[in-house]
Amino acid sequence: MDYLSTRDKTLRLSAAEAITMGLSRDGGLFTPVLFPRLSVLELETLCDMSYQRRAAYVMGKFLDGFRPEELGYYALSAYGPDTSAAGFPDAGKFDCPEVAPLHQVDSNTWCLELWHGPTSAFKDMALQMLPLLLSASLKKTGEEKTACILVATSGDTGKAALEGFADVEQTKILVFYPENGVSEIQKLQMVTQEGKNVGVCAVQGNFDDAQNGVKRIFSDAEMREELEKRGYFLSSANSINWGRILPQVVYYISAYCDLVRSGKIKLGQKINYCVPTGNFGNILSCYYARKMGVPVGKLICASNRNDVLTDFIHTGVYDRNRPFHTTMSPSMDILISSNLERLLFDLSEWDDELVREYMTQLNQTGRYEISDMIKERLQMLFYGGFCSEEDTAAAIAAMYKDHGYLIDTHTAVAAKVLSDYRRESGDDTPAIFVSTASPYKFCDSVLTAVGETPAANSLDRIEQLRQVTGVTPPSRLAALKGKEIRFSEVTERTGMESVVRAFLQ
Numbered sequence: 001m002d003y004l005s006t007r008d009k010t011l012r013l014s015a016a017e018a019i020t021m022g023l024s025r026d027g028g029l030f031t032p033v034l035f036p037r038l039s040v041l042e043l044e045t046l047c048d049m050s051y052q053r054r055a056a057y058v059m060g061k062f063l064d065g066f067r068p069e070e071l072g073y074y075a076l077s078a079y080g081p082d083t084s085a086a087g088f089p090d091a092g093k094f095d096c097p098e099v100a101p102l103h104q105v106d107s108n109t110w111c112l113e114l115w116h117g118p119t120s121a122f123k124d125m126a127l128q129m130l131p132l133l134l135s136a137s138l139k140k141t142g143e144e145k146t147a148c149i150l151v152a153t154s155g156d157t158g159k160a161a162l163e164g165f166a167d168v169e170q171t172k173i174l175v176f177y178p179e180n181g182v183s184e185i186q187k188l189q190m191v192t193q194e195g196k197n198v199g200v201c202a203v204q205g206n207f208d209d210a211q212n213g214v215k216r217i218f219s220d221a222e223m224r225e226e227l228e229k230r231g232y233f234l235s236s237a238n239s240i241n242w243g244r245i246l247p248q249v250v251y252y253i254s255a256y257c258d259l260v261r262s263g264k265i266k267l268g269q270k271i272n273y274c275v276p277t278g279n280f281g282n283i284l285s286c287y288y289a290r291k292m293g294v295p296v297g298k299l300i301c302a303s304n305r306n307d308v309l310t311d312f313i314h315t316g317v318y319d320r321n322r323p324f325h326t327t328m329s330p331s332m333d334i335l336i337s338s339n340l341e342r343l344l345f346d347l348s349e350w351d352d353e354l355v356r357e358y359m360t361q362l363n364q365t366g367r368y369e370i371s372d373m374i375k376e377r378l379q380m381l382f383y384g385g386f387c388s389e390e391d392t393a394a395a396i397a398a399m400y401k402d403h404g405y406l407i408d409t410h411t412a413v414a415a416k417v418l419s420d421y422r423r424e425s426g427d428d429t430p431a432i433f434v435s436t437a438s439p440y441k442f443c444d445s446v447l448t449a450v451g452e453t454p455a456a457n458s459l460d461r462i463e464q465l466r467q468v469t470g471v472t473p474p475s476r477l478a479a480l481k482g483k484e485i486r487f488s489e490v491t492e493r494t495g496m497e498s499v500v501r502a503f504l505q
């Protein structure tokens with residue numbers, strides 16, 4: 001399978017090259033030239049497999065040059081019981097054997113829990129796999145320089161990437177997070193990260209500022225040359241990297257198979273997915289699973305108060321010129337959803353010129369309007385809705401009270417938008433809403449939502465939430481107490497280049 005760029009469809013790269021580079025030199029995103037369709041027979045076969053085997057099978061369809069045994073081994077290292085594989089000492093840290101279990105909420109609603117990995121957010125699903133794919137890709141492409149992974153994070157990616165890349169050979173990782181844009185626990189998770197090859201720095205600004213800074217560094221030719229002389233090249237672990245998107249396609253296929261296997265739906269029956277969305281990587285993976293033949297009806301795109309995607313789906317106008325809101329679901333506080341570019345490329349039938357034009361307009365004016373043809377396709381596939389802060393809290397309280405089920409703030413946005421969609425459309429197709437973080441990652445908001453006053457110290461709130469609800473916290477979060485703080489650097493937006501230079505001395 002070859003890869004092209006959303007801004008240059010004549011480009012052809014191997015999977016290993018696309019994963020190594022992360023972002024195309026023309027600023028575009030790598031996309032496979034083909035989405036293989038899973039036959040009914042294949043879906044049936046997948047139903048009988050473990051999560052790990054499903055992952056190896058699905059990824060194998062896209063990763064020419066990777067042997068099946070190799071992918072099988074990576075899937076076990078990333079998701080399986082601890083295999084203590086050499087070079088990946090932290091592999092296999094999921095706290096349940098199903099890896100991504102479904103929780104039934106009512107007769108036709110399920111919640112897909114994607115936070116059983118080491119950092120308690122769904123980013124682990126991809127970031128436990130990406131370092132293995134990248135490390136292998138470096139060998140396959142004969143790359144001898146060290147990959148420096150630059151990450152801009154709205155909270156969860158940073159920690160998950162640090163955890164995935166810590167002490168992985170031939171890599172270094174540097175994470176930038178918005179100084180006041182992440183939760184206390186998210187921040188603590190990052191600044192206490194262990195490992196010889198890791199760095200963490202706060203940026204004075206919001207997530208978009210951090211992300212723009214990283215993009216700027218990537219497109220800086222002079223910087224690239226300078227780093228090359230020192231034996232480094234820059235790569236990305238943000239969801240613009242194909243190695244992030246691909247492992248996420250797996251769980252949309254896997255959850256469907258789980259519903260079939262448990263007899264809740266019949267093979268071929270449609271389901272809807274509702275995804276709490278920020279950078280559009282997660283829901284894009286769902287769209288790709290649908291393209292591969294999973295019977296998905298509506299793709300429901302749930303936003304918080306930063307409702308740029310809701311407006312976009314309704315009007316066909318993407319307009320980031322609006323106030324930026326800091327919300328209780330910070331991982332979705334985003335005004336530029338990078339992965340939308342891949343969707344536009346696909347819906348426009350590979351019109352790379354048009355995509356380039358939209359992205360130039362976005363860069364220059366913060367706004368673009370899609371053609372009628374793309375808009376029509378977009379609206380046929382997607383529903384967009386958003387959720388206010390009050391409704392997010394109310395959704396947590398209602399889910400806990402009515403179903404005895406504790407969800408985090410991001411998941412609550414999805415639960416609320418799914419119920420809005422059902423009420424508005426009358427479509428009560430069986431639906432899965434996606435749970436992207438453990439409620440223990442956002443104790444403060446969750447405690448308040450269930451009617452408690454959060455304890456003064458953010459780490460005490462973990463124990464408080466456990467006492468109030470009886471739900472067991474992830475052991476890694478409980479262990480944050482007493483960990484040494486290793487990183488305290490803060491930079492201005494314009495200082496990010498110097499931080500990179502100093503890190504790669």
Ligand SMILES: *Cc1c(COP(=O)(O)O)cnc(C)c1O
Pocket residue numbers: 121122123156157239276277278279280281282283331332410436437
């Ligand atoms: C990253 C993240 C999201 C948003 O996912 P995208 O792929 O960026 O759309 C939602 N919830 C949580 C908890 C996250 O960490």
